[in-house]
Amino acid sequence: MIAIDHKESMIFFIDGPGRTGKTFLYHTILATLRKAGHIAIATATSGIAVTLIPGGRTTHSRFKIPLTPDPSSTCSISKQSDLAELIRRATIIIWDEAPMVNRRAVESLDRTFKDIIEVNLPFGGKVLILGGDFRQVLPVVPKGTKAEMIDACKSPL
Template identity: 45%
Template sequence: MDAVTNDICGLFFLYGHKGTRKNFVWKILSAAIRSKGEIVINVASSGFASLLLPGGRTAHSRFGLPIIVHDNSTCSIKQQSPQAELLSRAKLIIWDEAPMMHMYCFEAVDKIMKSILD
């Protein structure tokens, strides 16, 4: 919460075994930030996990990731699009089950975020 409140960019991992209430933490973080009128984007690596997050979608759907990724993969989000605007205004992006994704997915999202935020 401190990082979000003070606009400190960062990457944080929450790791825990099944049943350790990780989704509870995501829901509390989302609710606390949204209660201040800020935008939180919840994504997950699988469709089932995305259903457990408030307003959740799959990472492929939200970021326009290709199903088959490679080292030159890019997201299908266009500059000046409503999706690009949403990403640029988001205070927090929660990505559940992130370790299940290939590193090329993160590299593609990193490219689009740099492009949008420049």
């Protein structure tokens, strides 16, 4: 809350196995911020996880992340679109089940936010909460080599 009050750029990671209270924490943060008039965008990598978050959408659907991102991919969001304006106005972005996605998807979102917001800080200077459990399903690389699987899991941060 201090990062939000001071309008600081900050990235948090909520790590924990299932049933440790991550979703409860997201609900609390979303309710607190939305009650105060802030715009909070809630997303999750999987459709099942997103059903547990109020007002949530899958991250790929919300941010138009390419399904097979490469090292230079960006999301399909025009700077003049309503979605770009929503992103600029948002106080916080929550992304549950983030470890399940290929790191290139996270990098694509980072590049897109920097471009839309025109701030050269991680994720355009937004407060970002990534959550999940690294002990669960990691990104799948069909017929990938060991090196490709490791590359898909490397943290982009």
